[in-house]
Amino acid sequence: MHDANAKLWTQIRVSLQRSDREAALQCDLLQRPNSFDTLVCRPLRNRPENNMHELRRPLIICIALLIGAVSVSCSKTAEKPSVSTGNAQLLEYVSAETPYILANLVPLPDDVLDMLRPKADTMFRAYGAVIQALIDDQAGRSDDKDGEQEDAARIEALGTEIKALMSLDGLNSAGIDRTSGMVFYGDGLLPVLRLRLTDGDLMEQTISRLEGKAGEKMSTGKLGDHSYRYAGDDDARIVVAVIENDLVVTLVPANHSDELLKSVLGFTPPAKSMASSGELQTIAAQNDFEPYSLFLLDVTRLVSTFIDDQQGTNKEILALLEYDSTALSDVCKSEFREMAAVAPRAIAGYTEISTERFSSNLVVEFRKDIAAGLSELTAPVPGLGVTDSGFFSFGMSVNLLAAREFYAARLDAMEADPFECEQLADLQASVAKGRQMLSQPVMPVLYSIKGFLALVDAIEGGDMLKKQPPTSMDAGVLLSIDNPQAVLAMGAMFSPEIAGLNLQPDGKPVPLPVPPVSPVVSDALIAMTDTALAVSVGKGGEDRLESMLAADFAEPAPLMSTNLDSGRYYSFVADAMRATPPEDDKASPKVVAAMADMTEAMEGWFGRMAVDVNLTARGLEVPTTLEIAQED
Secondary structure (H helix, E strand, O other), rough: OOHHHHHHHHHHHHHHHHHHHOOOOEEEEEEEOOOOEEEEEEEOOOOOOOOOOOOOHHHHHHOOOOHHHHHEOOOOOOOOOOOOOOOOHHHHHHOOOOEEEEEOOOOOOHHHHHHHHHHHHHHHHHHHHHHHHHHHHHHHHHOOEEEEHHHHHHHHHHHHHHHHOOHHHHHHHHHOOOEEEEEEEEEEEEEEEEOOOOHHHHHHHHHHHHHHHOOOEEEEEEOEEEEEEEEEEEEEEEEEEEEEEEEEEEEEEOOOOOOHHHHOOOOOOOOOHHHHHHHHHHHHHHHOOOOEEEEEEEEHHHHHHHHOOOOOOHHHHHHHHOOOHEEEEOHHHHHHHHHOOOOEEEEEEEEOOOEEEEEEEEEEOOOOOHHHHOOOOOOOOOOOOOOOOOEEEEEEOEEEEEEHHHHHHHHHHHHHHHOOOOHHHHHHOOOHHHHHHHHOEEEHHHHHHHEEEEEEEEEEEEEEOEEEOOOOEEEEEEEEEOHHHHHHHHHHOOOOOOOOOOOOOOOOEOOOHHHHHHHHOOOOOOEOOOOOEEEEOOOOOHHHHHHOOOOOOOOOOOOOEEEEEHHHHHHHHHHHHHOOOOOOOOOOHHHHHHHHHHHHOOOOOOEEEEEEEEEEEOOOEEEEEEEEOOOO
């Protein structure tokens, strides 16, 4: 099973690598959670062949950019929608047994759309500035040998056409408007993206214009009366087809059959579809998800692909991979099913979309006994999961004794009912190693540690790309522990300075002597209570320590939590980009400046972003909230 998977993804990876080498202009659509997608482009150089010759791959990326823009082209709606409204007809192309699906079927609310529209226009203009900078950069590097100037002219024409699409009007001209919906799903193992258009002819005309500006067309094929475009190599192909008013993009093996292509393009409907099964509607109802964007990954269906007899697309794919499920013993098949049942499914959706915030939740469902055991592994840490100030905070919690007991229980279960499948022999052998690890002595003080929280209020200087530390920082770190006096006493055994602090568990800060190793560490203070030890550096240390030690506890206690001032983050990243001179073989200063401006354009979009990782009775849950910056 592992070899078959590896072979499939190796084929895909080789295809993409070859595309990178051949493309004159490589653009990547970076998807940001709870945000708009970002187009990052860069010219590729130092290739043995003419570096401007092959332009078909950038055309595919251009199509991907159009698809990504659907998030800002949603329709208005007067009534509260459900999964069954909007573009629910797209689910008719998706098998009820699909292993994964991301569905954007329902338009955003009126007020949210009105709020997003000016922000989208700003970002489109920033995209256009980056594209223009790339065009100018390429023109400046071209000379008159090997036809480079002619190829640069084609790149400029193609870039200009893309810029024209970078607006709501431009998207409308390509058949994408506020009514467009999208599904990304698996036809068996193969990924398929289907986008509903207002007019398929508009998309055909757009692609044809892009091909004309590029000076070279994608390869074409015929399937009955329908034509499609494709690009790839001897292993895999990306197929692009406009079918009536749908744009379909998929990845298939190069030596695919017509039957497989009919399935992934939707000409052969599934025996039972997601539209008729109602699975997404059930997920939304049971999890209080809004219908705007829903995600499902079914692990049991993926595993079943490799252990049960397959038909249709999967049968052909597995045959091309020379994978034979009959080579697996019945014991192995049974035990693989058991392993899949430990975490059978992952689901995600928005719990709130409004002009104030976007909130979502990702749930990785665990088997009930596993979820119950894992839910005991966290511990309360002051401020963890509730701190919402400063530039950035991050922390974790753990009940080490509960974690030890949970691990021992898993070893007991594997000894009582050992794996018999030969492919799981190494996993079963790990039981002995686990027992040996548990037999090692552990300092009792470690079991009293509950977690930590780090808070950064301000940060200046530094270079992330060059891994240079900041020049100054106002920050604090809190260690949640049952007996902080014992930790302090241990430190006093090795440091006379710590022994001389005379620190009391009263929360009052005292100066902490530190070596002058860096200007970052200045004005250090330390304070302690009966359950926590905290250190602060930089300005405002006394107030910071007081607030950290007196902070509330989150329920449930998160395993991990982070909270970020998104506006300050984008500004910080933009400043770091401008402060880093580009290397000789990288983008020019003009391109870097344009990309920094595009990043900084996000500064006024959002307020704070909070992400927690919780262990609950259902499994692992990742609630995320992104606040929308409000105008004064």
